[in-house]
Amino acid sequence: MSILVIADHDNKALGGATLNVVAAAQKIGSDITVLVAGHGASAVAEQAAKVSGVTKVILADQAVYVHQLAENVAALVAKIAKNYSHVLAASTTTGKNILPRVAALLDVSMVTDIIAVESANTFKRPIYAGNAIATVQSEEAIILGTVRTTAFEAVANDTGSASVESVADAENAGVSTFVSEEILQSERPELAAARVVVSGGRGVGSAENYHAVLDPLADKLGAAQGASRAAVDAGFVPNDMQVGQTGKIVAPELYIAVGISGAIQHLAGMKDSKVIVAINKDEEAPINAVADYWLVGDLNEVVPELASKI
Incomplete structure (x- = not known):
């Protein structure tokens, strides 16, 4: 089996998600090629x-x-894919943007959000917001799939010695143009790859209170910060901090959910976390069902006290 992995990168550094996709590829076969498409890369x-x-x-x-x-x-x-049996990309914004188009050009179906590899053509993927796991078998000549990176341990990034081959293809489809981008600079870890995540929901009350209550705790833990869709929709934080089915999928070693009720949309994005701590004044909040530890109390009192003890 020959597998083509589409690299996740910013033209300067290889994205960590690529290491997880390679790990998934290794469960299919040992002939793995990485495609780096960029400029000055x-x-x-x-x-x-x-x-x-x-x-x-x-x-x-x-x-x-x-x-x-x-x-x-x-x-x-x-x-390039016509020379490979499989094409894999990370289930990131970029991967989910590119691979469906490739599937259309090749006239094949694709498998999305792979969380386990059963065999070269059989995979597991979550459905119904992660409440059920489907086993999918593909009989396509070229199998395309996006990989949920949190489901695979990253491979080492310093022990390989692959050859690098340059190609001169430069086809401009001419149907889209780049206009601009705004990059938020932060000293905190990247949300999808962080070991610890502190997230806030509608219960924090406001943007000001989100930062006043959660920033000190995140600083003490060296954590990334996230939010529920309700908090993002309310304008508390930017949408790139959203965790959930329509946001980012995370699986840190520690996930602290503050003022988050635990709607199914949010749980789909974080329930694979190793340890989940929920702080909520509602003792019947759905998130308590998946939490390893939960504390019923006023987050405005509990969180500052917790931060002071660390």
Whole structure:
């Protein structure tokens, strides 16, 4: 089996999600190629070559791929994919944007949100917001799949010695253009990869109170900060902090949910966390059913006291 992994990167560094996708690929076969499509991304290719289990890196370093527009990258992947039995990408915004387009170009169906590999063509994926697990078998000539990174342990990123091959393909689909981007700078860990996450919900009351109550605790724990959809919709925090089915999927070693009732949409994004702590004034809140520890009390009193004890 030959597997093509689409690299997650920012043209400067290889994204950690790629290491998890390679781990999933290793459960399918040992012939693993990583595709780095970008511009000025030679350093990314060098990093990918050092990833454990990778046998080859393909570098498409062209101006049309600088912003990784899905239409442009999809055309490249579809062309290269014909030499592989599987094409995998992370279930990130980028991966979920590119791979369905590749599936359409190749006229094949795809498997989404893979959480386990049963065999080369059989996978497990969550359905109904994670309340059931489906076993899916694909008979496609080329199997495409997005991988839920939290379900696979990342492989080492410094023990490989793969070769790097450059390709000159530079097809511009001409149907989309890059306008602008706004990047929020933060000294906190990246939410999807953090070991500890402190999240707030509607119960924190306001944007001001969210930061006044949760920031000190997150600072003490060196944690990333997240939020429920209700808190994001209320404008407490930006939507890139949303945890849930329509936000980011996280599985940290410790997840602290403050003022979050535990709607199914939120639980789908964090219930695989190793340890879950819930702080809520409602003792019947749904999140208590999945929490390892839960405390009924006023978050405005409990959280500051907890932070002071750390």
